[in-house]
Amino acid sequence: MKVAHFIDSGGLYGAEKMLLTLCKEQIKLGLEPLIVSCGVIDEPPKALEIACEKEGVPCLPWRMKPGLNLSGCKNLLKHLEPMKFDVFHSHGYKFNILLALLTIRPTNYQLVATIHGETKSSGPNKITLFQFADRMLRFRFDKIVHVTTQNRASKARRVIFNGINIPKNNNSPAPTNPTKVITIGTLGRLSQEKNYSFLIDAMHHLKSKNLKIKCKIHGEGSLQSSLQEQIEKLQITDTVSILPFTKNIAEFFDSIDIYINCSTTEGMPISLLEAAAFNKRVIASNINGNKTLLNKLYSNPILFDFSHDAFEYAIESALKAPISEIIAARENISELFSGSSMAKQYYLLYKEA
CATH class of the missing domain: 3.40.50.2000 (Glycogen Phosphorylase B;)
Incomplete structure (x- = not known):
């Protein structure tokens, strides 16, 4: 099974670490994951892309103009078409919106989105507009995954907790010392x-x-x-x-x-x-x-x-x-x-x- 994971990464924090772990474990299960890491034109390698190379996770750095770039995403999908992916898995509102708008049914792949959480923003602005569009277009996905039980599960909406690989740590918890800082x-x-x-x-x-x-x-x-x-x-x-x-x-x-x-x-x-x-x-x-x-x-x-x-x-x-x-x-x-x-x-x- 071939899975393309789409993300526009802003660092190497929660969602990126979860995705790295997921792909490493998917490889162990015999799947063929690919992280499609989106950035702007001429942007240097992102932290996630560097981590992929270090961890042996297949990654496609993709550069296009910023924002909800429909033409850039069309070119990306055309580039991926010969690879015949079974699943397109989105991680973030940008690709939730782009894939929802550009996918024409029927398809040879499933559309899956993981909702990692939303950035709170006061008042109407670009972020709140994108988040609203994201929520309105989720019906076009085959499956929606939430990472916490605060969201109601259903056949199309599941809860899968984020996971980590437990570090090899032999250090026992340290007792507190009232005299130290x-x-x-x-x-x-x-x-x-x-x-x-x-x-x-x-x-x-x-x-x-x-x-x-x-x-x-x-x-x-x-x-x-x-x-x-x-x-x-x-x-x-x-x-x-x-x-x-x-x-x-x-x-x-x-x-x-x-x-x-x-x-x-x-x-x-x-x-x-x-x-x-x-x-x-x-x-x-x-x-x-x-x-x-x-x-x-x-x-x-x-x-x-x-x-x-x-x-x-x-x-x-x-x-x-x-x-x-x-x-x-x-x-x-x-x-x-x-x-x-x-x-x-x-x-x-x-x-x-």
Whole structure:
């Protein structure tokens, strides 16, 4: 079975990591996946394309004019036609819209879309318009996959949890040391929905209480300058640092005590799975995507509302969490959120009439 995965990638974050894992596991199952990575003309190799080459995942870098480029997508489909794919699998609103508009029934391939989550945007703008068009055109797909149970499943709409390959990690969860400086960390695109402005404000609040704590934010994105200005204005450059996106997540997790996700919206956050797999203490904002995941990993998940007091209490709770709870979370990933389980579920979905 040949599967073409379509994505216009903005980095190597949740959706891209999920797709890499899915393709590696599909190869093990005997499928022939291809990642079609879209970018603009003359754009250098993307992080996902570089990762594909390193991981041995077939990838077709495709360059065309930005936006909903119907003619560029027509040329792409014409290029793919001789390869005779069985499944066209879209990951993101851009190709959800383009494939829905350009597919003429009947076809020799299935149309499948995975909804990884939506970026929240205030007021009418280009993003909200694209998201509206995406939702209106989903009926043209054979199967829609959601990554969290907050969406209602049906025959055409399924829920398949994102999965990861469990890292070989022999490090036991570290007991807390009340005399040392606690380091919390996070990985993600520097965008509005990740809510790092709240995190910076909360760290300023903790510093004013003379707590021994530091924060590392690894990522890149459109809000980098404004977030750095916020840190400098609050005079907490010695407490909060914004660092470049890192590919070495093992080194990152080894450098922190607590992992935090403070997003305002999430699908199925891969970074929380990775943190639990590396035996890290985890706290997260009390939103559907985070809550769905952590309730399956932990008997007592630590979730916080968007207030400084709730954030402080979450950190205190994480430091008191029993090591047995941290170990159990890693075991639950193996059972519920493995890459192989995810790939098998997609394979069964593709095979259904």
